[in-house]
Amino acid sequence: MDAMVDLYPSRQEPTPSILPRRDPVVYGGAVHAEGLLPETLDQYQRDGYLSFDSFLNRESLTAIAADMERLRNEAEPDDPAVVREPGGDVVRSIFEVHRRSALVARLIRDPRLLEPVRQILGGPVYVHQSRINFKTGFDGAPFYWHSDFETWHVEDGMPRMRAVSVQITLSENTPLNGPLMLVPGSHLHYVACVGETPEDHYKTSLRQQDYGVPDRTSLGLLVERAGRIASPTGPGGAMVLFDCNTLHGSNSNITPLPRTNLFIVFNSVENRLVAPFGGTRPRPDFIAAREVVPL
C-alpha cells in the first residue's frame, strides 16, 4: 500500500488550528430492525453523540459490574493493559475487556448496540479498543478534553473518522462524580494540536495527557458555538454513543461515589489502521487492534 495522505495533520505545526472534518458522520447503509430512526441519526449527525437510559437491565448490569470487579481484583502488577491512577496503585483502567470477560464479549454483539453502530459506520465493524474505566471515589483524577480520533490518527494510524465510541455506565453517574462531558457539534471540526509525540508516549498518556491536547482558544470557541456542555447522568446501565472526533473529558471525582464506565470503540473494517501518522512506533494491540476481526 502506498503511503497515505494525511487528511488530519496534528502535532506538526507550532500553532494550533481548527480544520474541517473531511469525512461523513453518518455513513448510512442497510437498516436492521434494531437500527436507529432517521431523526435519531440526524441528531447524531448534528451533536456527535446519542444517549440512551436503561440500556442494560438490572440483572445484566449487576453481572457485568461484578465481572469488572473480578478483573480489577485479579489485575497483575506488571500487566501492561492495567493502568493505574497518577501517583498511586489504584487501578484506573483495564484494556481488552472484551477478551477478558465473556459477558462483555457477548455485550458487544448485542444487536441493540451493534446495529446502530453498523448503521452509523455503513457496514461491518470490529473492536478497535475496549476498556473499563474505574473512576474511584475520593481520588479519581480528571481526564482533560480530547478528541480520541486525534490520538488514534497520530499514534495508531487510524486514517479516517469512521469509528464510534460506546460508553456503558456500570455505576450511577451524577453531575458531581466526574461524569463524561461532551462538546456537542465538536465532531465536525478537527483541532490540530501542537507538540511532537515522544516514543512510548502511551505509557504516561493513559495516566495524564501531555500531547494531543486541544488548545484553549479552540476549545472555548467550540463550547461557545455549542452553547452548552452535554453530560448525560443517571443510574448505571445507560449508554452513550459518540463519534470518534467528539471532544470530551471529565472532571475529578472527590465524592465517595465511584464512577465505573465500560468503553468500547468500534471501527469500520474499511478504516483499518496503517502506520501512525505521527511517525512513531505503533502502540500495543491492547490499545489499538491492528488485526481486523469483523463482528
Add this chain to the structure above:
Amino acid sequence: MDAMVDLYPSRQEPTPSILPRRDPVVYGGAVHAEGLLPETLDQYQRDGYLSFDSFLNRESLTAIAADMERLRNEAEPDDPAVVREPGGDVVRSIFEVHRRSALVARLIRDPRLLEPVRQILGGPVYVHQSRINFKTGFDGAPFYWHSDFETWHVEDGMPRMRAVSVQITLSENTPLNGPLMLVPGSHLHYVACVGETPEDHYKTSLRQQDYGVPDRTSLGLLVERAGRIASPTGPGGAMVLFDCNTLHGSNSNITPLPRTNLFIVFNSVENRLVAPFGGTRPRPDFIAAREVVPL
C-alpha cells in the same frame, strides 16, 4: 489567660476518629428585622448550611466582579496574600479582599448578610478571613474535602465552633465547573485527622492540602448518613452560609467557564484566636485575623 483545654484535638493521634461537636450550632440572640425565620434557623442547625439565590442584584454583582478582576490584574508577584494554582502562575485566591475593595467592605456590613450571621453566632462578630477564589476555566484544581474549623483550630488557635463562612458567587456555578459541595449534617461531628503539621504549612496548603485531611472512612460514613452531597448551583449573586465545621470541597474545573466565588468568614468576638492548638507559629494575619474589630 490560662492555657486553654483543647476540646477538638486533631493531628495528634496515629488513627483518625470522629468526635462529637461540643458547641451549639445556632447560638441565638436578639433578632433584627433582617434576621432569619425560626424554621430557617432549624434548617441551618440540621444541615450546617443555607443557600440563597439572587442575594446580589445584577448591578452589585457586576460591580463587585469587576473590582475582583481589578485585584487580580493588580496582583503583585511577591504578594504573600496572593495564592497561585499548583504548578503555575494563574491566580487562585487573594486574601483580605474586605481591606482591598471598598465594595466588599460595604458588602460585609450589609444587614441582609450580617444580621443572619449575628443571629446564628449570638452577638457581635468580626472578619476572621476574607478572600476571592478564582477557579479559572480549563485548569481549576480540586479542593479536597475539609472542615475549615479543623485547620483554624489547629493552625490558627480558634477555640470553639462559633464561626460562619459566607460564600457569594460572582459567576455562574454549574454542576460541572467545580461548584462548592457540602456534606449536610457533617458539622455535628468533628473528624480528628492524622499527621503532624509542619511549620509554615500554609505556604503550600493553600495550593494543595496535605494535612488536616479527613480520612475516607469518616467521609464515607458522613456522606452515607447525609444520603446526599449538597451543591448549590445557579447564576452568580447567590449566597451560601455554612458552619465552620461543615465538610466541604470542590472538584476540578476543566470547562471553559470560570467559577469565581467570594468567601468571607465571620467569627464571634467571644471566640477570638489563642495560640494554635497544633503548637506551630500562628499563620499570618491575612489568613487569620488576630485583631478583633467588631463590625
